[in-house]
Amino acid sequence: CRPGQSVLFPHLESHTDAGRAQAEEDHRHRGHRLTRRRAAIRPARRGAPASRPHRLRRSGGPPRPRRRGFGLDRRLIEGDSAGLLHEEDAQVALRSKNMLTLMRLTKAWEARWDKRAILRSYEEALRGADVIVASALSLTPCLCVAEATGAALVALIPGPTWPTAEFPLWALPVPCPCLNRWSYNVAFSALWRDEKATVEAWRAELGLPPLGPGGPMTFFAADETPIIVAASALACGPRGQAPGDWPDHVHLSGFLLAPPTSPLMSPPRTSRGAYTPRATSSGAAPAPAPAPPGLAPGLQAFVTSPDPRPIVYLGFGSMPAPQPVEVLRLAQSACEAAKCRAVVVAGWTALRDDPECTRLLAADARSTLFVVPHAPHGWLFPRCSALVHHCGVGTMAAALASGVPQVPCTFMLDQPHNARLCQRLGVAPQILTFDSHLAAPKLARALAAVLEEPTDGPVHTAAARVAARIREESAGAAELCATVVESAHPAGKRRLPLGNGTML
16 A cells, blocks of 8 residues: 555454454454454555655554554444354354344344444544445445545455346345346345435434435445455356456455465375375475464374374354354264364354363364364365365355365355355365254265365366466455555545546
């Protein structure tokens, strides 16, 4: 970013390893999660004022202790948009797939919070921003603050959810292509109806005109607000390319992937997929690569141990399970049946704090399971032979980039849609659902189907082909995002063409 430019990222979800690590600290605190992101600060342009330091700020209040060396301060927004997931009733509803109960619980949870106080907290959190980079869940309040303060606004959304006639919104599949664009209009209109009264009253306090019946989507289209769709073209409908009817201010960047954290990003595997260190020129196995910063103690030793059983990843990110010990029993039984080991990443499930989980792990004489609170996907995934995950968009992106076959095990929201994408790409031969019917034998069979396939089999071949495409797309994603942020115009002040190809 430009020297002296202050860029704030409010309400970014935990789609990165760093975000998930921070979320563990945050999720019981009041306030929306404002997770840290890596930021590459480029050298100052020629002619830029040299006396002003580079700085990148985060939104709101006194910063908490910094984690993992990212060195970015942050502020908190009022409310708690993710706290419901840690309520036992909500976890049971997730496991049973009872969406009506979950919707009722969501309404009751939201009623606990003062919506006007949440909106006003955005004013304080975003004060002093030159550019506001807003995620999907914070677009409307960020738009209002940007208009009121003259800050530039950039929307950063993790999936292809900008309206198009080429494919429908994942949340509202339609029977006819002629209804594709209608699906976006219906969904976004419903969201606007829920927040319209509160937002319009707040805009009046800010001295802003009403957004009207079309809500923020009408503004974004008319103002040509830059939209970064941080997804692969492979996720853009059956054609696997950016829609031709997206306007020029919508940019498809590719997935935003963390940079490699170790020189061994693509270790070779045996026929059953077990990790085997590369030999040196003398024929001896090399010394283990240095562990990346923040790696859980013992994880590297577990991954590189001489145990011949292949390693699988098992984690469900921000989807906490109501009975943590049952997750471990499921993992242990499935791994024993499939003759493999597992790195179990707890995420938001209390696998390390539950006494029953502690006793089960202590009795694991064969070291079948290794439980960690979090792990860098870019380092861990290529060292695994199969990936069992909930298919959240961030985990799916890292899994696709790793070139490792997958076993999606979905909960809700966009996860089933993402799992079907993985299956269509050929990297996931079977989709499971994390519900009360998921049993160890079923998971073991899905794992065995991947582990027993030769490395030149169709699933492994497809995984390698897709990984090459994902990494190629994502190579310039950070640079594209930086360029969009630098060129963003103040909200409500659309750049005007000068006639010579430049914009005012």
